[in-house]
Every structure is written in C-alpha cells, then in structure tokens.
Amino acid sequence: MPDRSPVTGSRRGRRSGSASSRDAILDAARTEFAALGYRRATVRRIATAAGVDPAMINHHFGGKDALFSATLDLPFSPAAEIARAAAGPRDGLGERLVTRLLELWDASAGPTASSVLRTALEHDGTLEAVRAVVVEALVRVVPAEGTDPDEQRARWRATLAASQLLGLVMGRYLLGLGPLATAPRAEVVRGVAPTVQRYLAGPLD
Amino acid sequence: MPDRSPVTGSRRGRRSGSASSRDAILDAARTEFAALGYRRATVRRIATAAGVDPAMINHHFGGKDALFSATLDLPFSPAAEIARAAAGPRDGLGERLVTRLLELWDASAGPTASSVLRTALEHDGTLEAVRAVVVEALVRVVPAEGTDPDEQRARWRATLAASQLLGLVMGRYLLGLGPLATAPRAEVVRGVAPTVQRYLAGPLD
Numbered sequence: 001m002p003d004r005s006p007v008t009g010s011r012r013g014r015r016s017g018s019a020s021s022r023d024a025i026l027d028a029a030r031t032e033f034a035a036l037g038y039r040r041a042t043v044r045r046i047a048t049a050a051g052v053d054p055a056m057i058n059h060h061f062g063g064k065d066a067l068f069s070a071t072l073d074l075p076f077s078p079a080a081e082i083a084r085a086a087a088g089p090r091d092g093l094g095e096r097l098v099t100r101l102l103e104l105w106d107a108s109a110g111p112t113a114s115s116v117l118r119t120a121l122e123h124d125g126t127l128e129a130v131r132a133v134v135v136e137a138l139v140r141v142v143p144a145e146g147t148d149p150d151e152q153r154a155r156w157r158a159t160l161a162a163s164q165l166l167g168l169v170m171g172r173y174l175l176g177l178g179p180l181a182t183a184p185r186a187e188v189v190r191g192v193a194p195t196v197q198r199y200l201a202g203p204l205d
Numbered sequence: 206m207p208d209r210s211p212v213t214g215s216r217r218g219r220r221s222g223s224a225s226s227r228d229a230i231l232d233a234a235r236t237e238f239a240a241l242g243y244r245r246a247t248v249r250r251i252a253t254a255a256g257v258d259p260a261m262i263n264h265h266f267g268g269k270d271a272l273f274s275a276t277l278d279l280p281f282s283p284a285a286e287i288a289r290a291a292a293g294p295r296d297g298l299g300e301r302l303v304t305r306l307l308e309l310w311d312a313s314a315g316p317t318a319s320s321v322l323r324t325a326l327e328h329d330g331t332l333e334a335v336r337a338v339v340v341e342a343l344v345r346v347v348p349a350e351g352t353d354p355d356e357q358r359a360r361w362r363a364t365l366a367a368s369q370l371l372g373l374v375m376g377r378y379l380l381g382l383g384p385l386a387t388a389p390r391a392e393v394v395r396g397v398a399p400t401v402q403r404y405l406a407g408p409l410d
Binding site for chain 1: 373397403409
C-alpha cells in the first residue's frame with residue numbers, strides 16, 4: 001500500500017496527540033456523509049460534530065475530497081490521482097488515466113478493493129460521494145481547448161469516461177471477468193485507453 | 206414491464222396447477238445457484254431439489270440461462286437478448302447491442318433494476334452467474350470472420366465489451382451519473398456504441 005501522506009495531506013506520526021482528533025473527524029465524517037450525502041455534508045458540520053476546529057480537517061486530510069477518500073479507507077484520493085494522471089499531452093490522456101487506475105487497483109486489489117466498492121454500492125450516501133468526487137475530477141480534466149469547451153459537454157464526456165473506468169474496475173477487480181481480470185496491465189491499457197481518450201477528448205458524434 | 210413469456214418460455218396462466226411447481230423450481234434454483242454458483246448448479250439438481258422432473262424446468266423456463274434470469278426477477282433473459290440484438294450486419298453490432306440494453310433498462314429502470322444489480326453485487330453466487338451468462342453470450346456474438354477468430358481472443362473482446370456495458374448500466378441506472386442518466390437514448394448510443402463495436406469487432410491494438 002502506498003504511503004498515503006502525500007495524497008491525503010495526513011501528517012500522522014509527526015505530531016503526538018493528533019491521532020485521536022483524526023479518528024474523531026473520521027467518525028464524524030462517516031456519519032455526516034451517510035446522513036446527508038456528499039454534497040450536503042460540509043467540513044464545518046463535520047468539524048462541529050467531531051468537536052474540532054474546521055482548520056484541523058484541512059490539517060489532517062487536506063479537504064473534503066480527501067476526507068471522503070479516507071472514510072472509505074481508500075489508500076489514495078481519486079480526485080488527486082485523476083488530476084495528476086491527466087497532466088501532460090492531450091493525446092496520451094486516456095492512456096495515462098487508465099494506466100494509473102490499473103496501477104492503483106492492482107496494488108490494492110483483492111478483498112480491500114472489492115469491499116470498498118461493495119460498501120459504496122450498498123450505501124446511497126457513499127454512492128453519491130463517489131459520483132461527485134470522480135465525475136467532478138473528470139470534468140476538470142476534459143481538455144478545455146477542445147471543439148466543445150462548454151461545461152455541459154465536459155460533463156457529458158466525464159460521465160461517459162466514468163462509465164468505462166467504473167466498468168473496468170468492476171470487471172477486472174470485483175467480477176473477475178475472465179481475461180480482463182488476469183491480462184497484463186499493458187494489454188488492458190491498449191484495449192481501454194482509446195475509449196477513454198475518445199470520451200474525454202475525441203469526436204463523439 | 207414487457208411480457209416475459211416469449212423470452213423465458215414461461216407459460217404461466219395457460220395451465221392451471223403449474224404455478225406451484227414453477228415457484229418450487231424458482232426456490233430450489235435460488236438455493237442451488239447461491240450454494241454452488243452458476244456453473245456447478247445443474248438443471249438436474251435443481252429439479253431434484255424442487256421435486257419435479259427436469260423436463261418441467263425446460264417447460265417453465267426454457268433452460269438454465271432463463272431460469273437464472275427468473276431467479277433475479279429480471280424481466281428479460283440477458284443471453285437471449287444479446288443473441289437477438291447481435292443478429293444482423295456486423296457494422297451495426299455495437300449500436301444494436303447498446304440500443305437494446307438501454308431499451309430494456311429504461312423500461313425496467315428505477316428500484317427494480319437497481320435492486321437486481323445490488324443483489325448481484327452482494328452475492329458471489331449471483332456475481333458468478335451474471336459473469337457466466339453475460340460473458341458467454343457476448344463471446345458467441347464476436348464475429349467469427351474477424352482478423353482474430355480464436356476463442357481466447359473472442360473472450361478478451363467479450364470481457365472488454367462487458368466492462369463498458371456494465372459500466373453504462375451502473376452509471377446510467379445505479380449511480381445516476383449526471384447527463385449519462387438523463388440523456389436521450391439516441392445520444393447515449395452515439396456515445397457508447399462505437400466503443401462496443403470496436404471491442405467486439407474492431408482493431409484492438
């Protein structure tokens with residue numbers, strides 16, 4: 001499992017006495033996300049419920065996206081990973097995103113990945129959060145200099161890409177669909193990257 | 206909900222006294238599929254458990270695929286629908302499959318579709334069955350006259366296609382991903398059909 005510090009902004013271990021407030025925040029966040037859904041839950045409300053200053057949430061987690069990722073026990077922040085993988089030449093966008101997705105899930109595959117996914121699917125609040133975090137992150141990586149730079153079109157592209165990325169994760173890691181589950185990463189990238197590239201930056205009609 | 210008779214071969218309502226044996230078969234099938242998984246469960250074992258002749262299962266359901274679909278309360282048989290939609294010119298394969306998928310799920314959308322999908326994801330036996338039924342059905346519709354007609358390659362194509370179709374169903378019906386959930390069917394087909402066409406019958410490398 002990769003060190004989660006650079007991604008979540010957690011500084012566990014550097015400061016004594018911070019573990020308990022971190023845990024209190026996580027507990028409060030799980031409750032708030034489940035009760036209100038991702039959009040309506042706020043860092044301020046979670047801080048109040050946890051009995052800490054809102055600044056502590058940014059200190060421990062770096063923001064709402066990363067706090068949500070931490071409540072899922074994901075060893076990475078989907079939004080941060082998408083933004084990082086998207087940086088670079090437009091032509092390789094799909095390839096970089098699919099490669100990074102596979103690297104992350106291959107590394108944390110098996111029971112952990114499956115249980116996170118199942119948990120998400122069983123709880124509407126978590127579903128809403130996954131939806132919000134992943135789609136918003138993908139909207140931001142649709143190339144703005146494209147032929148259709150407007151917001152609605154970017155959102156359409158992002159949801160199409162999300163459908164393929166989600167289906168890939170489901171098929172390879174949760175359902176174990178035959179060769180898709182066992183193929184070398186490079187072969188999966190060759191198969192799927194052109195789809196993601198077209199959805200985000202290619203001709204759709 | 207469409208009449209399920211043409212797909213499942215059910216003749217409910219035409220014969221008096223058949224409802225109880227049909228229900229007994231469904232109960233036994235749910236138990237056997239859950240206990241053994243789709244592949245190891247057999248029509249013969251299910252018939253024995255239900256206290257009926259195996260021929261009654263074909264009479265009521267038309268076979269193992271359709272019996273499995275009936276245990277899920279799906280108003281259609283995935284395998285039969287895939288085979289039917291695939292018939293026709295090779296060029297329109299992806300378009301016909303995506304169109305039919307959307308027609309079926311749009312018609313049964315909402316709580317039913319979501320609960321079937323969630324049930325499938327929560328139970329390994331059901332997961333295995335969905336995997337087996339859908340992937341085997343897709344393997345059979347990969348054009349044999351392609352550049353790579355061998356079985357392994359067909360299976361690779363089928364699982365890639367399954368990943369996109371699955372992600373589409375998840376995104377549009379279960380997660381409700383923004384515009385993907387609300388877009389007119391024709392627009393979704395324009396977006397997704399080229400992906401499925403390439404996976405099943407186009408150049409992959």
